[in-house]
Amino acid sequence: MSERRILSLWFPRLGAERWQRSEPHLRAVPLATILHEGNAQTVGALNEVASSAGLYPGQPLRDAHAVCAGLLTRPACPHREEVFLSALHRWAGKFSPWVAAQPPDALVIDLTGCTHLFGDEVQLCDQVTQECRDMGLTVRTGLADTLGAAWALARFSKGDQSHARSGDAIDQEAPATRAKAGKRRHWERGGTPPGLTTRLAGDTRIAGSGAAWSALAPLPVAALRLSPHMQEGLIRVGLRQIGDLLKQPRASLARRFGRGLLERLDQAVGSAPEPITPAAPTERFTFRLSFPDPIGLEADVTEGFARMVDRLCARLTVRGRGVRVLRLEVYRCDHTMHWQGLTLANAVQSSDRIMPLIQLKIPELEAGPGIDMLRLEAVQTERIHARTVAGHAEATAQAMHRRDGMRGIEDLIGRLGARLGMEAITRHHPADSQIPEKMWKIVPAAWTDPTEDWPKDDRPRPLLMWRPEPVTAPDSPHISEQFRWRGRDWKTATARGPERIAPEWWLEDPDWRSGPRDYWDVITTRGDRLWLFYAHGGALSSGWFCQGTFA
Numbered sequence: 001m002s003e004r005r006i007l008s009l010w011f012p013r014l015g016a017e018r019w020q021r022s023e024p025h026l027r028a029v030p031l032a033t034i035l036h037e038g039n040a041q042t043v044g045a046l047n048e049v050a051s052s053a054g055l056y057p058g059q060p061l062r063d064a065h066a067v068c069a070g071l072l073t074r075p076a077c078p079h080r081e082e083v084f085l086s087a088l089h090r091w092a093g094k095f096s097p098w099v100a101a102q103p104p105d106a107l108v109i110d111l112t113g114c115t116h117l118f119g120d121e122v123q124l125c126d127q128v129t130q131e132c133r134d135m136g137l138t139v140r141t142g143l144a145d146t147l148g149a150a151w152a153l154a155r156f157s158k159g160d161q162s163h164a165r166s167g168d169a170i171d172q173e174a175p176a177t178r179a180k181a182g183k184r185r186h187w188e189r190g191g192t193p194p195g196l197t198t199r200l201a202g203d204t205r206i207a208g209s210g211a212a213w214s215a216l217a218p219l220p221v222a223a224l225r226l227s228p229h230m231q232e233g234l235i236r237v238g239l240r241q242i243g244d245l246l247k248q249p250r251a252s253l254a255r256r257f258g259r260g261l262l263e264r265l266d267q268a269v270g271s272a273p274e275p276i277t278p279a280a281p282t283e284r285f286t287f288r289l290s291f292p293d294p295i296g297l298e299a300d301v302t303e304g305f306a307r308m309v310d311r312l313c314a315r316l317t318v319r320g321r322g323v324r325v326l327r328l329e330v331y332r333c334d335h336t337m338h339w340q341g342l343t344l345a346n347a348v349q350s351s352d353r354i355m356p357l358i359q360l361k362i363p364e365l366e367a368g369p370g371i372d373m374l375r376l377e378a379v380q381t382e383r384i385h386a387r388t389v390a391g392h393a394e395a396t397a398q399a400m401h402r403r404d405g406m407r408g409i410e411d412l413i414g415r416l417g418a419r420l421g422m423e424a425i426t427r428h429h430p431a432d433s434q435i436p437e438k439m440w441k442i443v444p445a446a447w448t449d450p451t452e453d454w455p456k457d458d459r460p461r462p463l464l465m466w467r468p469e470p471v472t473a474p475d476s477p478h479i480s481e482q483f484r485w486r487g488r489d490w491k492t493a494t495a496r497g498p499e500r501i502a503p504e505w506w507l508e509d510p511d512w513r514s515g516p517r518d519y520w521d522v523i524t525t526r527g528d529r530l531w532l533f534y535a536h537g538g539a540l541s542s543g544w545f546c547q548g549t550f551a
Helices: 014-022 024-028 048-052 061-067 078-092 121-134 147-155 162-166 175-179 212-216 228-236 242-246 250-257 259-269 298-319 351-364 393-420
Strands: 006-010 031-037 040-046 072-075 099-102 106-110 140-144 204-206 286-295 321-332 337-348 371-383 426-430 440-444 464-471 482-485 488-501 517-524 529-535 543-549
Touching: 006 121, 006 147, 014 024, 014 031, 014 040, 014 078, 031 048, 031 061, 040 048, 040 061, 078 099, 078 106, 106 147, 121 140, 121 204, 140 147, 147 204, 147 212, 147 259, 212 242, 212 259, 228 250, 228 259, 242 259, 250 259, 286 298, 298 321, 298 351, 298 371, 321 351, 337 351, 337 371, 337 393, 351 393, 464 482, 464 529, 488 529
Parallel strands: 031 072, 140 204
Antiparallel strands: 006 106, 006 140, 031 040, 099 106, 286 371, 321 337, 321 371, 426 440, 464 543, 482 488, 488 517, 517 529, 529 543
C-alpha cells in the first residue's frame, strides 16, 4: 500500500491578488485589503509590492498609510474570496480527487498514489507553483506524511521570519544559548535536516517519507496550529521550537498546557490520525454547444439553446430540481463573450415554459462577427417535490384547474420579468395592522405565493387610497351637510360612521400626529362615495380630511 502523502497549498495574498486579477494595474502599486475589527480598520491581505514596503497583515490601517504613503486599499470580501477558493478547489482536483478546503486561504490535497502521474513529487510541486503563477497567484506549498506537517512546512518554510515577532529571533536568546550555537548539529544551524529536501521553486518544502519528526523540529511552536495564548505560554518558558517540545516529558506538558497541545503534536508527527474530508462536489447544471462554423442568425441561436434546454430539463427531472436563474452566454469569433441573465417566477423543469422566456433574451445577445459556441448554465436551482392529487373526481378536477391557473400566472410573471426585471413585479400580502394604509405590504411576486388568508372584515374600505387631503368643513366631529374638497363644493347625501381608529403609539408616524381618527363613509349628491375622517388633534390641530374613494 502506498505511503500517505499530503500536499498543503497556502495562498498568503489571496485577497489582494483576487483584486489584481480584475484590476491588473494594481500589480504595480502597493495594495492592501481592509478588515473591520469593531471600530478599527486593519490590513488584511497584501500584494508583493506592499509587503516589500514593510507592511504586514494585521497592521492598523493608519500605521500602514504612515509607512507607505502610496498605499491603495480595497475592501476585503470574505464571501467572494470563499467563492474564489472554491474555484481553486475545482482546479486542484486535477492532481487528486481527494481535495479539501481550509478557509480562508488554503487547500489540502491527499496525493497518495497520484504523484507518479506527474513524474515525481518535485515535478508535481513545480507544476502546481507554475500554474498558480500563471493565474497570478502566490502559493507556498508543503509536502509531508501528515496534514499537520504539510501545513507547517507551507507556512514556516526556510527563510520565513514571520514567526520572529513571537520571540524566536536569535537576538532575543540568552547569551549562553548563542554561545552554544556552534555546538549544535548542522541542521539546527540552518542546514538541511535528515529526510528534508531543500526548498523548491515557489517556496516549497518536501519532507521525505517518515521524516515528519526531523522536518518539524527546527520550526517554531506556531507551526503546530496552536492558539496565540498557548504560543505565548510556551515561549515564556523557553519552548520556542517544536523540537524543544519533543524532548519534554508528555505528562508535564499535558499538566501545564492541556491535552490540546499533545493532540496537535501527535497529529503533526503522525502518532494520531487526522483525516482529510473532501467537500462534496457541487452539482452543476451547465451545457455548451460548439459549432464547426460561426453562426449569427437568431433562429440558429434559438435552436442551439433549445437543444441545451432539453438536456438541462432532462437532467433536472432526474435530480428532482427546477431551475430558477439561468445564464445565457455566447462566445464570438473575436474572442469576446456576451451574456444575459434570466430569472424565472418559480422553479421549473419544463422546456416549454423556459424557451419562451429565453427567446425574449436572445435578441439582446450580440452576435458580432459570428458565434463559435453557446453556453447555458443553471445558476440557481431549487428542489421540486412531486405532488399527487388524490380524492374524488370533482376535487381532483378543481385542484388541477387551480394548478393550471397558477401556472398561467407564473408564466405571465416570468414574461413581464424578462422584459421589465423581476424585481419590478410585485404583489400585495396582508399585514398585521389596523392602520388603513398599513393593512397590506408589497412583496416581490417571483419569490412569494398569492395569499388566500386575507382577514375577513365587514368594515368598508375604499378602492383607491391616497395621503390625507384637507377638507374645509366645520371643526366638529359630526359630519356636515356641506364641505369643500379639491376646490369644489360637495353636499352630503348619506353618511355612515363613525369608525374610530387610534394611532400605533409605539411607532413614530408623522401622518398620525393628528391623534385618533373618526372615519365616515360619505355618499355625495353627485354620486361620489368618499372616505372622510375627522382628526381629533394631537401634536397637530384637529380637522377634516379625505383619504380615499370607493368604487
